[in-house]
Amino acid sequence: MADNGDLYPIAVLIDELKHDDVALRLGAIRRISTIALALGVERTRDELIPFLDESIDDEDEVLLALAEELGGFVDFVGGPQYGHLLLTPLETLAAVEETVVREKAVESTAKIGQLLAAQQIEDHYIPMVNRLSKGDWFTSRTSACGLYAPVYHLASQKTQDDLRALYATLCKDETPMVRRAAATNLAKLVSKLTKPHVVGEIFPLFSALAQDEQDSVRLLTVEGFISIAGVLTPEETKSMLLTILRSMCVDKSWRVRYMIAEKFVAVSKAVGNDIVKEELIHAFVQVLKDNEAEVRTAASTQVPGFSAMIEKDVVLREIMPCVRDLVADSSQHVRAALATEISGLAPILGKEHTIEHLLPLFLLLLKDEASEVRLNIISKLDKVNDVIGIELLSQSLLPAIVELAEDKQWRVRLAIIENIPLLASQLGVKFFDEKLGPLCMSWLGDCVFSIREAATINLRKLTEVFxxxxxxxxxxxxxxxxxxxxxxxxxxxxxxxxxxxxxxxxxxxxxxxxxxxxxxxxxxxxxxxxxxxxxxxxxxxxxxxxxxxxxxxxxxxxxxxxxxxxxxxxxxxxxxxxxxxxxxx
The missing domain is CATH 1.25.10.10 (Leucine-rich Repeat Variant)
Known part of the structure; x- marks a missing residue:
């Protein structure tokens, strides 16, 4: 009877994994850790893992669950000394057609790889990487790109040399999807390499990828650019990377320009102050004025961060004219992105310039036809208040805030309510009772429950203030x-x-x-x-x-x-x- 009892979990799992019902098979995979506990580590290694490898399902949902479960399965096979046994089913999963399954398999494999001893890596992990890197199907080669960086530093010097050579072949692969994966993972690999290897071997590969005929490859090289620039001196960056950076900023594909715009602050920090002053101010103005709304949206999120890196008079002369144009941009998404970030300029410009240059723009955004824009500007007013003080803020913006308190979009009204305690604490009780007190009571009768609920919480916060x-x-x-x-x-x-x-x-x-x-x-x-x-x-x-x-x-x-x-x-x-x-x- 005891033997039958011991066989029960694996027998049930076999039946459920062969069942026609996908939900039942998925449930079985979600329970494999429980079954492994019932079997014990030895039988899990000898029976469960081989069985899972042999019965890889064809349903992506089930495969995804299995790839995720195996990432946390090391303890169930007896600890890291047996962790390499899990690489076999994960290798199979890393070569399937569905992208999300492969990505989860790579994630789980990398997680296990970092727990393995040096000998296990040499005997099991590296051979697996070799097989995937030389696979006939692009799917396996794509997955291989994500498996180099996690264990590179744990491998022997000879193996490291082999890994770099093998990664070079993936960077030159004839299939764009493989080159994309190589470009995506390049930054992670650079962080594990010595400077001579980066300069001598990786930079030529990066340069080729940055000029790839496929824009889907080029756009993924921005992270690699930042990583390589972090290794080089400012002089080396200027001589090796500046030409590539210029071409990225004016790339014929808006998707490449979008990626550089989205990472503009990180790129600027990586290349150093000299290149920022000499090259990137003009380049940033270009992306702020880009023909594509998506690029302008991404650039708008970088305005405060980039402005903090340059002189105030340059911000006023070069950046602020672009900001004024963006406030009136035809795209709602551009205006919404700017509304979220524009208050970050107040500490950079100081009180006088904030009053002169920013307050008029805040008023325009507070009256924008799109509720998302109004919502974004309201939620960040505290930064402006810290710079110019509540008196000026209330004189300039309070009429607009009172108007928004009755906005037809309930999320805008909610944002106003959430900022009332902040305004109240600095307006003082007399001003509050005159200007905002009636509003706070009117919200208690709002037709939207979330507003009424927020209004009651607002009363408590106001009581704590006054x-x-x-x-x-x-x-x-x-x-x-x-x-x-x-x-x-x-x-x-x-x-x-x-x-x-x-x-x-x-x-x-x-x-x-x-x-x-x-x-x-x-x-x-x-x-x-x-x-x-x-x-x-x-x-x-x-x-x-x-x-x-x-x-x-x-x-x-x-x-x-x-x-x-x-x-x-x-x-x-x-x-x-x-x-x-x-x-x-």
Missing amino acids: GYEWAKQSIIPKVLAMGQHSNYLYRMTTIFSLTTLSHVVSAEVLKDLIVPTINSLAADPIPNIRFNVAKSLEEVLPLLKKHGLVSLVQDPIKPSLVKLSEDSDMDVRFYANRALGVLAA
Whole structure:
């Protein structure tokens, strides 16, 4: 019987992996770690791993799951000393047709490779890399490109020489997909090489890839450029890489220009200040004015980072005219990307230039027809506030902010709410009560639940800023009045608001205003109100104990909860009983 029991897990797995139902086969793969535990490390090595290798599925979803599971399977085969056994099924998976399966197989193989001893790498990992690199199908050669860097530093010097020579053949492969993979992984390999090897062997390969006839290859060389530039001195960078950099910035393919625009700050840091001043300012202006919106979008995200690397007067003279054009760009995506980043220019330009040059652009973006643009500019106003102060910010931008508080897009209204505590803390209580107080109360009646929820949290944050005495005078009376509203949504918001405020008010406010109001709604005709009263009382009970208001628990809270626990509505009874459980505890 014991033997049959031992055979059960593998027998079940065999049956499930042969089943017609893909979901069942997928489930079986997801459970192989459990089955391996039941089998033990020896039988896992001798039976389970060979079986998995022999029964590689043809469904990509199942193969992907297997590739992922094997990456964390080292312990189940007995530890790193047996980790090389997992390379066999992973090698098969690394050669399949589906890209995501191959990528996951490469990821898992690299993960295992880093755990192997030097002898295992020489005996098992390197031969696998050789086989994949020389495979007949491009799929295996593509996967091989990602397997060099993870173990290069662990291999012997002779093996390292062989690996570099083999990688060179992949960089020159006749299939564009293989060259793409070689270009993608070049930066990782460079980080493991000595400078002489980078200069003598890798640079010629990189140079060829950067001039490849396929733009899909050229665009992937930007990371390699950054990595190689990091190895070279500024003089070497100027003599070896400058021509390539110039050609990348004006490449005939917009996708290559997009990649260089997206990484412009990283490229600039890699090449050094001299090349930035002599070459890249003009190049950056070019990508900011590119014909393709995608390139301008990518360049817009780099504006603050690049501007921080050059003189302020150069930013004002060269970069700001481009920024003004981008604020009025025909593409919404360009304007949205710029709106996210433009506030980062404020610390660079300083107060005077921010007021003169940036504030007018902020106003334009705050009034943009696209909600995403308005949303992005609002969410980063704190950076501007740090530079020019809240007084100037409020004078210039507050009218636009008030207008946006009633924006038809609820996400814009939500962004305004989330920034209100920041504005409040620096506007001061008087200015806030006059200009923004009514807005905060109006949000409690918004038609969108997320806005009402955010508005209640906003009240709590404002109370933390101005104090509970302010809340007692300015907010709580208005919230209590909503508890008498004919629309049940207002009464619901009253419960939410008072529950949230109960965490930041005094014992007096809790006793005299909050608990009586919440408790009075326990008799509301709407079941949703009643069960939210029960939930609210459950949350308030610990606060009463904290403030020494235990007498309120026995009267009026307990009688209300007992009555609610006998309610005709099932949900009301559930939450009331849960609150009574807290009360009893």
